[in-house]
Structure formats: structure tokens, C-alpha cells
Amino acid sequence: MRSEFFRAFRAAIVTTTVIFSTQSALADKMHGIAMYGQPALPPDFVSLPYANPDAPKGGRVVTGNVGGYDSLNPFILKGEPPWQLRFLSYESLMGRSWDEPFTLYGLLAESVEVGPNREWVEFTLRAQARFSDGSPVTVEDVIWSYNTLGTKGHLRYRGFHKKIASITATGPRSVRLTFNEEDRELALIAGLRPILKKSQWEGRDFAESSIEDIPVGTAPYVVDNFELGRSVVLRRNPDYWGNDLPLRRGTNNFDEIRIEFYGDNTVLKEAFKGKAISYVREFNAERWETQYDFPAVQRGEIVKSEIPHQQPSGMTGFVMNTRRAPLEDWRVRDALIHAFNFEFINDTLTGGRQPRITSYFSNSELGMKNGAATGRVQELLKPFANQLLPGALKGYALPKSDGTKRNRSNIRTAMKLLQKAGWTVQEGVLKNASGQPLQLEVLLQQDGLIQQATAIMDIYARALERLGITLTVTSVDKAQYAERERNFDFDLTFMRRSISLSPGNEQKFYWGSEAADQPGSRNLMGMKSPAAEAMIDAMLKSETREDFIAASRALDRVLTTGRYVIPIHQYAVGRIAHVKELKYPADRLPIYGDGIGFLPEVWWYEAEE
Template sequence: MTPVFFQYKRALGAALSALVLCQGASAEPSHGIAMYGAPALPPDFVSLPYANPDAPKGGRVVTGNVGSFDSLNPFTLKGSSPWQLRHLTHESLMGRSWDEPFTLYGLLAESIETGPDRKWVEFTLRPEARFSDGSPVTAEDVIWSYETLGTKGHPRYRGFWDQVARIEQTGPRRVRLTFTTADRELALIAGLRPILQKAQWDGRDFADAALRDIPIGSAPYVVADYEVGRHVTLHRNPDYWGRELPLRRGTSNFDEIRIEFYGDNTVLKEAFKAQALSWIREFNADRWETQYDFPAVQSGQIVKSEIPHSKPSGMTGFAMNTRRAPLDDWRVRDALIHAFNFEYINDTLTGGRQPRITSYFSNSDLAMQPGPATGAVRDLLAPFADTLPPGTLDGYSLPAADGSARNRRNLRRAVALLAQAGWTVQDGILKNAQGQPLELTVLLQQDALIQQASAIMDIYARALERLGIRLNVQSIDKAQYAERERNFDFDLTFMRRSLSLSPGNEQRFYWGSAAADQPGSRNLMGIRSPAADAMIDAMLTAQSRDGFVAATRALDRVLTAGRYVIPIHQYAVGRIAHISELQYPKDNLPIYGDGIGFLPEVWWYEDKNEQ
């Protein structure tokens, strides 16, 4: 097949081609690839360490989403689709083990091959790989999928495509990608792109597909039925091609997964209590302790399971939109953080049971260390010293209150910061020199965390009133929220970013300058920080684990001291209430804990009536 070339200079292309030729002899195909070091599982591994290869198949389970959907295509920006579809109905060339920081093993591809510096990666497809309609997965499908997602797909796929210099078929079942930049992670990201069927979209516009145009995938589940706004039903494909793969043994065990949609979280939870749903995740530690004692729990029909993990805290809180004044001023953002009385809110809403997030990578060795930056971290940040907010180099920690409702000390500090930024109280209202009042809108969507977020904002609004600031809380449905979030139409909004033990290119989409004004990007705060961009680059080009950790700790400092988010609780343990028929490998939990790769992936159904 003729190579497909994309924007890159001929000179660079020639140099890369020469590099490929001279490195080809040193590369060897492998069953897996790790970000650093070697994969933990050998080529002949039987199953993932946290899966039960003897798990029974069968059973019907029902899960719930809040909101609605108007699309069944999770790969485009158009519409809103059930988030589960990407994971349950489509596959990638490689699959991830959630018991290692970042390691992939062959899925659609039987092997992966890369040069010593990972400037190129080559995959060999399994001859038996099939789409759900029985047609083979070909190299042509792979190339088309990369190109289409990279140019017409959701923005989350486009950043990777911009770093692909060339993609070409190098054999009957072989595809090679050559990259424009030195980035160790690109080979792994390439392995995780979803693969779609090219023939399905011949003569059709992928980006403007109708609801009925459900992308054909190769994964164990297919969409069997749906009713807009009500449900989507998935069936396990009895002819699934990869059921005997080591990566798949003991996974995808349910015959049917039905996703029901509810108008709000209260109704969803009542449905669970009535056992109309098979499981529910609880994010509030106080409710977990005090509100899960209803009859079905007492009788043992519903079981409470806690799943620990070792991943970073990530960031959960209220993002401040720096594209809008006065939130473009770090002093105003700092004042808003001081006015947020976390200790009192935490005690009121969770009984003090959930500790606060202290940084983006807290609870892991990737987190910034207390006190001034030292060693390699300081060396990385030093060139940006004049542009960094206070505390980045010298040490920063979130303001702590005394636990009382008044929060006097922190409010006094907030008043001082606002005055420095030109905001003073006039007739009981905080105004700037032009007499404009400081009024903010927080945008919330109806999801599983909406009740807690709304309750937090109600308390926060009363605190801001004492500063002369008016906070308007807008709770809207999922479709409206998606549109406004896509266009950054808010002052503050609830945000949750789960971060891994091996953060990489997604960090550009989360906090990179290039994504700040890209509609649909996950850089909700609009961060444009040369220091953050440089730290992300340092992470991606690090040649050792030590260098990677130093760059991540430096990025953590830039983001945390940047005061872009008002952090709230961390979720150090997953809390799942589920019907007693659902089982999981309790003695072999993955280091990443709960997630879709755990539930529903490795759980199974045991019918007590058949025992």
C-alpha cells in the first residue's frame, strides 16, 4: 500500500527513514511494552493477575447513568454518548494491565516492535482478529482509523495524530507509525487508539453520523437495543474472536449489560435500593457509613465492597476559567480558595471522613514534596522563576481553616488579596475601580456527584456573600452542560481528572497551552503556562524513571501553585454497593483499584438459585 504522508518536511522524512533503516536490525517484536523497563507478565501468561480465568460466563446486569444520550458514537465531538461504549464495544491494538503503572499487551495485535529510541512503532495484527460482523480487521482498517480519528474524531484523539509523521503498511498484517518528536509514550498511545471498520463508512460522513450509525467494533460487546433517553442494551457476542486470548480470559463475563438513564442521582439511587440496578458507586464517605443500612443491605441481598488503590489522587474540585476576568488574576483565584472553608464543608457533608486533595498527584511518589523545590525539580523550574506564581519554587500548600463556620483568618486573607487585585467592598458589594460588581456563575451538570457539588456550592455561596461576591449556581441537564462546557461558557465548574501512575501525553490535553482554546478540550481552566508546557515535555522525553518523577513533581508544583482549581475530597478507596450475585477476585486487586477495567470487566455473576 502507498504510504500516507502528512504535514512534515521532506528533509525530516528522509532523516527518519534513514534512522528506521539503521535501527531495524536492533528491533525485536514483543508481546508487550512498558513505559519504563520490561512488562511484568511473560509471553506465555495465562490471564491478567487480577482476573479469574475460570470465572463463569452468564447473567444480566443493569447499571445506571444520570442524564441522557443522543449519540452512540463515542469517537466524535457531535452529541453525547454513553461513556461505557468506548470501553465495552471497541478494541485497540494493545490492551492495558491495570496492575502495572503503564504496560500494554497484545490484543488486536499479536506483537509490537519499536526502535531503541521509540521514534517508530510497528504492530503485527493477529490473523484471527475480527469485527463483530465477522469481517477481518485489516491493516487498511488500522490506517483509516488513525487518520479518521486524528482529523475528524473527538479532539482527544487529534493531539496524538499531530505527532505522526507517517503511517504505512509494511506487510500483509503489519502497520508502522513514525513520529515527528522524541516521546517515549507515543508508541504506547498508538497501541491504545480504537480501531474502527473502514468499509462501514465508505461514502458517509463519520463526523456527522446519525444516531442509528453505530460504529462497528471488535470487542466482546455489541449494541443490541436502545431507546433514546431511556436505555442502551449490550449483548456479549457469542462469536467474539478473542475470547481465548490471555488478556481476555476471565473478563467480559456478563451476557448482557443494560445501561439505564435517570433524570437525577436521587432517582437513580432509589432505583438501586429497589434492586432495579445491579451496582452503584458511592463517592460520599458519610453516606456510605450512614445511608446504606436499608433492608436489602441488612438481609445480605446487597453487599458493600471497598476497593483500595495506589494511584494518585488526581484533581477533583471546582475549575476556575482563567479565560475570563477577573479569574485570569491569580490573586483573585487565591482569594476564592481562601474563602472555601474545606474543613467546615467536609465535616458538614462527609462527617470529616474524606481527606482533602493536596495536589494533583498526591498520595503517590509523583507528588510535589513539601517545602522548597530542590535538585532536579528546582533545575527544571528555574528558567521560569520570574513567571511562576508565589510558592511554586519556595513551597505551597492549601490554606487550612480552624473548622468553624466563620473561617475568619482565611477570609481576612481573601480580602487582602482581592484588594491587591483592585477589588474593594462598596455598599456591601465587592466592586472594581470601574464600579463593576464581582459576580460569578458556577455550572453544574446532573450526574452522580451533582448532589454533593450542589451542597458544597450552597455553603460556599454564603461565605462569598460575606466578601460581597455573588455566586450563581446553575444546575442543568447533561446535554446543555456538554455544550456549555465544550465552549467554556462558565466561570467555575465541577471537574474530576483521574490521573495515572504513568501520566503522559494526555497532560497536554488537560493543561497544555495548545488545548486552552480548543473547543471540547479538557483544559477547562484555560491554562496557558510555558512552565507547565515545558514540564510536560520533560516528562515525555525523560530517559529514566528518576527524570520522569522529577518532571512530574515539577508539573505538580506549577499546577497546584497556579491556583487553577478549588480542590475538594480525594477518593482513596472505591466504594461499590452491589447485588450479592456479583463476585470479583477479592485476593488479587489491581493497583489501580476500581474502574471500568475492574467493574464490569473482571466481575462475574453467580446465580444463587443454581448453587
């Protein structure tokens, strides 16, 4: 394996051009870059608008994860690392502001330049940029990181690497990436790739690293110690190079972040009640209202905070695997959506407190509008009229029930759809012309974020029985689930896809045909839609916000009418219960609300005297 890696690496180096240019720059150096328009913050900004630049440093925060881990390298396919590591221990050339749709400001890089059509991007490193071991970040490290992550790293990094025509060192501290296709977002994606230390991996296979091989990063936190599968302790580096950067003022305030691992969500919640962990996020509105009145809350030792946001709903629900019969038939998927009695389930499990997701981009200006497609949206979709499913052009809405348990009208519609697809009830069992019964399995991870997923499926299974369909609910541990999900070994499974206010290339990884048959990809439904890919391309080539919105609304129609997912609740507000010592700038919340860029990044510890 080791020799294969270095042959591949040497081949990559041959294709990498290293030139020190003395020509004057073709574009102005900028402190930041926005997907559309100009960055909101000026070159001399003091801190991010949602951070408290005077926040005190110190204290410890303990967070809980369900399951375990067997890797501390978040950049490779091998192993399961704590998800927080990528965000807390590693930095990129630029950093994101979570108070703008998609804008980056200099982090490891002091400036950014782009070509007239963003066909290339050039970054100039800060002279003071350092790895956690004190060594300087070099152009060589940057080039190695792009090439290695793009060829040996996790799948999420490889698609971008294919779009790089060349990587060119243009000076002692500057590097240029030239792209091989038209895509305005690539310049920003380049700025968000993590930068790792090349010399750490000399003579070693990056893709086969062990638990002891922790990549050296540049971020404020480093792994201090760990107990395999049980805990990881991150320590704030006292010599962190970027303390005075505007992007960092008022952030990364805790001296220590401890990640504890629990076998299931119930045990984790009990640990929180005893203040063994510092905070939990609650995704069930009913539990938030009824189960957070335990003694520590009554005494004021634990505080309930609600964090609103302005981002799209994204998609949360049960995805159907179209690689498997009969789910490749949209009529069967449509029938399964009709049989899902959301109104009754929502009232039973959440007291009706959480509204349903209506489309992938709902709750934002990017979401499709009611009724028929018009204007630019119609123009984009019309060339694919003969491929689109019913409702894409004329209008579509999820079926609604009357809220009763029987859901009679929708069950009748579901049966008609199944009959058109060749399924009939024979002796109480739904069978096709060959006599095969319709049997489905829903795969769930034990005690995932949505704890009521099993309860939802139990109710759903009873509804499908009325159609003659057998639904088996299978709950497995994290390791088994990861393996089966990676290999698309399921009929239905739970899916959560967050979508930003500036969706882009990641949409191809979610819905693109190239990812459909790629093990480990996020295209869980296995969709292959030329219309969806054309809408994504239109989004990436848009030069105005208006064109971008039209393309995203058109994509929303393709995805929603594709009937790939049974949508459930949207999360229009973040719910965090936390110990009273944890504080946040409540008067300056970011438009993205809660997330890794919010907690723990801009929170701080403040003990009462």
C-alpha cells in the same frame, strides 16, 4: 459535507506511505511494551493478575447513567453517547494491564516493535483478529482508523495524529507509525487507538453519523438493542475472536450488560434500592456510612465492597475560568481558595470522613513534596522562576481553617489579596475601580456524580457574601451543561481529572496552551503556562523512572501553585454497593483499584443454588 470528507480523506491517503518491506526487523518483536523498563508479565502469561481465569460466563448486569444519550458513536464530536461504549465495544491493537503503571500487551496485535529511541513503532496483527461481523481486521482498517480519527474524530484523537510523520504498511499484517517528535509515550498511545472497519463508512461521512450508525468493533460486546435516551443493551458476542487470549481470560464474563438512564441521581439510587440496577458507586463517605442500611442491605441481598487503590488523587474541585475577568488575576483566585472553608464543609457534609486533595498528584510518589523544591525538581523549575507564582519554588500548601463556620483568618487573608488586586468593599459590595461588582456564577450539572456539589456551593456562597462577592449557583441538564462546558461558558464549574501512575500526553490536553482556546478541550481553566508545558515535555522525554518522577513533581508544583482549582475531597478508596450475585477477585485487586478495567471487566455473575 460528504464530498469535503472524501477530499480530505484522499489527501490523507496521499501522505500515507504503503510499502511492503522485505528487510529484516531492526528490533525484536515483543509481546508487550512498558513506558519504563520491561513488562511485568512474561510472554507465556495465562491471564491478568487481577482476573479470575476460571470465572464463570453468564448472567446479566444492569448499570445506571444519569441523563440521556443521542448517539451510539463514541468517536466523534457530534452527540452524547453512553460513556461505556468506547471501553466495552471497541478494541485497540494492544490492551492495558491495570496492575502496572503503564504497560500494554498484545490484543489485536500479536507483537510490537520499536526503534532504538522509540521514534517508530510497528505492530503485527493477529491472523485471527475479527470484527464483530466476522470479517478480518486488516492493515488497511488500521491505517484508515488512525487517519480518520485523527482528522474527523473527537478532539482527544487529533493531537496524537499531528505527531505521526507517516503510516507504513510493512507486510500483509504489519504496520509502522513513524513519529515527527521525540516522545517515548507515543508508541504506547498508538497501541491504544481504537480500530474501526473502513468499509462500513465507504461513501458516508464518519463525523456526521446518526443514531443508527453504530461503528463496527472487535470487542466482546456489541449493541444488541436500544431505546433512544432510555436504555442500551450490550450482548456478549458468542463468536468473539479473542476468547482464548491471555489478556481476555477471566474477563468480560456477563452475557448481557444493560445501561439504564435516569433523570436524576435520586431516582437512580431508588432504583438500585429496589434492585432494578445491579450496582452503584458511592462517592460520599458520609452517605456510605449512614444511608446504606436499607432492607435489601440488611437482608444480605446487597453487599457493600470497598476497593482501595494506589493511584494519584487527581484533581476534583471547582475550576476557575481564567479566560474571564477577574479570574485571570491569580490574587483573586487565591482569595477564592482562602474563602473556601473546606474543614467546615467537609465536617458538615461528609462527617469529616474524606481527606482533602492537596495537589494534582498527591497520594503517590509523583506528588510534590513539602517545602522548597530541591535537586532535579529545582533544576527543572528554575529557568521559569520569573513566571512561576508564589510557592512553586519555596513551597506551598492549601490554606486550612480552624474548622469553625466563620473561617476568620482566611477571610482576612482573602480580603487583603482582593484589595491588592484592586477590589474594595463599597456599601457592602465588592467593587473594582470602575465600580463594577464582583459577581460570579458556578455552573453545575444536575445530579452529577458528586451529588453534594450544590450543597457545597450554597455554603461557599454564604462565605463569599462576607467578602461582598455574589456567587450564583446555576444547575442545568446534561445537554445544556455539555454545550456550555464545551464553549467555556462559566466562571466556575465542577471538574474531575483522574491521573494515572504514568501521566503523559493527555496532560497537554488537560493543561496545554494549544487546547486552552479549543472548544471541547479539557483545559477548562484556560491556563497557558510555558513552565507547565516544559514539565510535560520533560516527562515525555524521560528515559528513567527517576527523571520522570522529578518532572511530574515539578509539574505538580506548577499546577497547584497556579491556583486554578478549589480542591475538595480525594477518593482513596472505591465504594461499590452491588447485588450479592456479582462477584470479583477480592484477593488480587489491581493497583488502579476500581474503574472500567475492573467493574464490569473482571467481575462475574454467580447465583446461589
